[in-house]
Amino acid sequence: MANLATNFIGIRSPNPFWLASAPPTDKEYNVRRAYEAGWGGVVWKTLGSEGPPVVNVNGPRYGVIYGADRRVMGINNIELITDRPLEVNLREIKSVKRDYPDRALIISLMVPCDEDSWKSILARIEDTGADGVELNFGCPHGMAERGMGSAVGQVPEYIEMVTRWVKTHSRMPCIVKLTPNISDIRKPAEAAKRGGADAVSLINTINSITSVDLDDFAPEPKIDGKGTHGGYCGPAVKPIALNMVAEIARSPETRGLPISGIGGVTTWRDAAEFMALGAGSVQVCTAAMTYGFKIVEEMITGLSAYMDRKGFTSVDQLVGRAVPNVTDWQFLNLNYVTKARIDQDLCISCGRCFAACEDTSHQAIAINPGRVFTVKDEECVACNLCVDVCPVQDCITMVELPKGTMDPRTGIVVGDYANWTTHPNNPMARAAE
Amino acid sequence: MNSPQTPGVVPHRLNGGRIAANFSDAQLPFDQHEARVAADRCYFCYDAPCIAACPTEIDIPLFIRQILAGNPEVAAKTIWDANIFGGACARVCPTEQLCEGSCVREVAEGKPVEIGRLQRYATDAGMATNTHPYARAPSTGRRIAVVGAGPAGLSCAHRLAMHGHDVVVFDRRLKPGGLNEYGIAAYKVPHDFAQAEVDWLLRIGGIELRMGVELGRDMSIDQLRQDFDAVFLGIGLQGVNALRAPGEDKGEVRDAVEFIAGLRQAQDKGAIPIGRSVVVIGGGMTAIDAAVQSKALGAENVTIVYRRDQSQMSASGYEQDHAKHVGVRIVHEAAPVEIRGNGVAHEVQFAYTETTPEGLRISDNGFRLEADQVFKAIGQTLGVLPDGMSAMGGKIDPTSLPAGVWVGGDCAPGGQDLTVTAAAQGRDAAEAIHAALMGRN
Numbered sequence: 001m002a003n004l005a006t007n008f009i010g011i012r013s014p015n016p017f018w019l020a021s022a023p024p025t026d027k028e029y030n031v032r033r034a035y036e037a038g039w040g041g042v043v044w045k046t047l048g049s050e051g052p053p054v055v056n057v058n059g060p061r062y063g064v065i066y067g068a069d070r071r072v073m074g075i076n077n078i079e080l081i082t083d084r085p086l087e088v089n090l091r092e093i094k095s096v097k098r099d100y101p102d103r104a105l106i107i108s109l110m111v112p113c114d115e116d117s118w119k120s121i122l123a124r125i126e127d128t129g130a131d132g133v134e135l136n137f138g139c140p141h142g143m144a145e146r147g148m149g150s151a152v153g154q155v156p157e158y159i160e161m162v163t164r165w166v167k168t169h170s171r172m173p174c175i176v177k178l179t180p181n182i183s184d185i186r187k188p189a190e191a192a193k194r195g196g197a198d199a200v201s202l203i204n205t206i207n208s209i210t211s212v213d214l215d216d217f218a219p220e221p222k223i224d225g226k227g228t229h230g231g232y233c234g235p236a237v238k239p240i241a242l243n244m245v246a247e248i249a250r251s252p253e254t255r256g257l258p259i260s261g262i263g264g265v266t267t268w269r270d271a272a273e274f275m276a277l278g279a280g281s282v283q284v285c286t287a288a289m290t291y292g293f294k295i296v297e298e299m300i301t302g303l304s305a306y307m308d309r310k311g312f313t314s315v316d317q318l319v320g321r322a323v324p325n326v327t328d329w330q331f332l333n334l335n336y337v338t339k340a341r342i343d344q345d346l347c348i349s350c351g352r353c354f355a356a357c358e359d360t361s362h363q364a365i366a367i368n369p370g371r372v373f374t375v376k377d378e379e380c381v382a383c384n385l386c387v388d389v390c391p392v393q394d395c396i397t398m399v400e401l402p403k404g405t406m407d408p409r410t411g412i413v414v415g416d417y418a419n420w421t422t423h424p425n426n427p428m429a430r431a432a433e
Numbered sequence: 434m435n436s437p438q439t440p441g442v443v444p445h446r447l448n449g450g451r452i453a454a455n456f457s458d459a460q461l462p463f464d465q466h467e468a469r470v471a472a473d474r475c476y477f478c479y480d481a482p483c484i485a486a487c488p489t490e491i492d493i494p495l496f497i498r499q500i501l502a503g504n505p506e507v508a509a510k511t512i513w514d515a516n517i518f519g520g521a522c523a524r525v526c527p528t529e530q531l532c533e534g535s536c537v538r539e540v541a542e543g544k545p546v547e548i549g550r551l552q553r554y555a556t557d558a559g560m561a562t563n564t565h566p567y568a569r570a571p572s573t574g575r576r577i578a579v580v581g582a583g584p585a586g587l588s589c590a591h592r593l594a595m596h597g598h599d600v601v602v603f604d605r606r607l608k609p610g611g612l613n614e615y616g617i618a619a620y621k622v623p624h625d626f627a628q629a630e631v632d633w634l635l636r637i638g639g640i641e642l643r644m645g646v647e648l649g650r651d652m653s654i655d656q657l658r659q660d661f662d663a664v665f666l667g668i669g670l671q672g673v674n675a676l677r678a679p680g681e682d683k684g685e686v687r688d689a690v691e692f693i694a695g696l697r698q699a700q701d702k703g704a705i706p707i708g709r710s711v712v713v714i715g716g717g718m719t720a721i722d723a724a725v726q727s728k729a730l731g732a733e734n735v736t737i738v739y740r741r742d743q744s745q746m747s748a749s750g751y752e753q754d755h756a757k758h759v760g761v762r763i764v765h766e767a768a769p770v771e772i773r774g775n776g777v778a779h780e781v782q783f784a785y786t787e788t789t790p791e792g793l794r795i796s797d798n799g800f801r802l803e804a805d806q807v808f809k810a811i812g813q814t815l816g817v818l819p820d821g822m823s824a825m826g827g828k829i830d831p832t833s834l835p836a837g838v839w840v841g842g843d844c845a846p847g848g849q850d851l852t853v854t855a856a857a858q859g860r861d862a863a864e865a866i867h868a869a870l871m872g873r874n
Contacts, residue, residue, distance in 0.1 A: 068470055348541040349482070352479060
C-alpha cells in the first residue's frame, strides 16, 4: 500500500484528505469523529472576532441539485461562519489537537478588514497548537455583505494587505482561500503570494440559486417566501475548480505556490485529478455532508491502489504531474487528426451519436439499414460529441490518422506538429524561422 | 371449508384472505421515485426501436422523458394520442415481445427500460386527474355504427367521436370492454379497471352504447349500412377450437375463455368451484391465465400441456415464468388423445409428440394426468360470419366486405390477437372512415 503521508507547507498529515472549513468541522465532537474515521486533516470552521457570534437563519440553509435517483449533484448553502463563541472554539481546538498530534488542524479565519482585528484574533489562536491558518476570502453570501469573505477576495489589493498583516503578526503557516466569483483566478493568487501567503486553497463556493419554486415563485433555499444567492459546491463544480487550480499551477507568476485543492472531491479519482494539476492536499465537504465521514476510506484505499498501479511511492510523485500538459489553445497541435470509429460489436444501435451529430454537429454519422451507424470520415471533424453521448463505454473511440496519410475531410496530408501561432490563416502568425 | 386436497371440483379451497391476495395486483405500480429512476434509464434513442415495435407506435421516449421531467399526466396524453387503451395495454401487453423486447438496453444488458410499468404509472396519473383530455370537433352530422365494444370497437368509436361523428356501439354482452372485461385474468386488471377505463373513454361524448344486441340475431349488416353512414366491425373471435379427442364431451371439460370470463365477473371468487387437479391444454396467454387462476383458487395440481416445444409457445416468457412461480407445471410436446371419466373428467391420456418435416407426429409413448377439470385453451375462431362475408386464414377477408364497412381487431387480419393491435386497427379504421366520409384521402 502506497504511503499517502503528506507534507503541505510544513503541515504534516497521514494522507492528503482534509475536511474543508464547513459545517462538518464546526466543533470538537465532529472533528474527533472525523479523525477517528481516518481524515488526514481538518480545516476548522471559520472563526470570527471575539464578542457576540453571528446568527444563522432558522429555515433551510441548503439547496440541492439532484440526479434522477436523488443523487446529490450539487449543494448550495447560505450558512455563515461559526455561530459559537470564540472561546469555546479555541478551547475545543486545543483539546483536539493535543489528542491528535499527527493530524493536520488548520483554523479558518474571517474578521473585519482592519489590522487590529487580525492581530487580535491571531494572538488568541497562537497557543491552540493548531498547525496553520486559512484566511477565508471566499464565502460569497452573508458575510460578504458585511465587507468580509468574498468582498475581500474579489479585490487583490485587500488580499495582499490582509495576508501581509497575518504574516506580520503570526509565525503560523498561512493559506489564503480564494473565491471563484472573479474573472481571472490568477490575480487574487498573485496577490496572496505577494502578501506572503504560504499557499492558496480553492475554490470556495460559487454564487448560485439552485432552483426556483414554481408555485411560490421564490428561489431555493427559501426562507419565509424569500431567497438569496448561496455558495454552490459538490460534484457539479469540480470542472470549474480543476481549471482554476491548473491556471495557478501553470502561471509563471504563481508557479510553485502550494495549492490545497477544493471543489467536488467525492472519490479518490477526483482527488488524484486535483493533485495531478498541482494540489498538494485536497479538501472535502459536500461528499462528507452527503455520505458521512466514512467515505474517506474509499479515498484512501483508492488513491493508494492507484499509486501502486503507477509505481508511485509518495504523493509528491503525483502532485503537479499533469501541469506541463495544460497549455494555451494556440499551442495545440493542429496536425493531430483523429476520426471517430464505432465498434459495431459493442454498438447497441441507440442512435444517440447520430442524433447528436446530425442535429447539432457535422452530419458525419450515417444511419444504414438495420440501424447500423457508421462514421463519414470525409465529414468527421473529430469533435468527440458522439463519444460523449454514447451510453456504451469504448464503443466509439477516436483513432489518430498516422502522419503521412490524407485527411479525407480536408484533403490535407497529416504532417508534423504545427499550431495556430504559425498557421497561414492567423493574421498574427509569425513566420517559421 | 375445503382445502387444496379436497377431492373433486369444489369452491372455497382457500380462505378469503388468501383469495384476495392471489387476485390482487400481480405487479405493484411504481411510486414517483421508482418511476423517475426507471425513466432515467431511457436513452431517448434516435428513431427509437421501441416505437417501431409498438403496434400503436406510442412515442415511448417522449412519454418517458415527460415522466422524468415530473409530468406524468402529460406523458399520459402522449400515450393516449396513439393508443386510447394505453392503460389496459400497460397491464396486459406482452412487452417483452414488443417495446421492451426491442429496447436497446435489452440488447445491451438484458435489462430493458421498464416501459410497461412506466406506461401504467403515466396513465394511472392521467386518469387520476379525473378529466378527459380530448374534446370533440364540431359535429359532422355523420353517424357510424360500431359492432363490438371491445378494444378495437371502442378505440374506433373514440377516434370517430373526436372527429365530430356520432357513434353507436353495439355489443352482445351486457358490459362494454370486450376481452378487457371478459378475457383477461382478474389479477392483471384488479379494482374493476376495465370498466373505469371504458367510463373514462366514453367521457369524450358522442358515443352511445347499446348492449345485449347481437349481429345476425337482432340486426343485420345491411340494416346497419342503411341506418348509418359507415359500419365498423370489431366482433373479435367468438368461437373456440375443439380438441377433437374422445371424451371432450364429458363434464368439467370446459373452454378456458369461459372460465376466465366467469372469474372476472364473479363478485366472490372463492365461491367458484375448482378441481383439486386441473389440466390446461394450450400454449398461449389464455392457457397461462386459466392455469394461474386455477392455482389462485387453490387447486393443488395445475398442469399446462402444450403440444409443441417451449419455443413455440405464444405466451410470453414473463407469463410462463409467472405461472411456474405460482406453482404451475408446464409440460411441452404432448397432445391429449383421450379424456377419461365416468360422466365427468377423471384423467387425460397424453401422447408425446415429435416435430418432423411433415409436421407434428403423435408417438406411441405417453402418460396420464389426473384431472378433475380440463380447460381447453387451444385458440379461438371467428364463429358464424356476418352475411355475405368470407374468411381467409381464420380472419374476415377484407375483400369480402361490402362498401362502407370496415373491420379491425381480433376478427381482422394483420394483428396478433392483442389488445394493442386491436386498439391500433380501431384507430386506423376510424381515420379511414373519417377520410372517406369527409372526402379526403
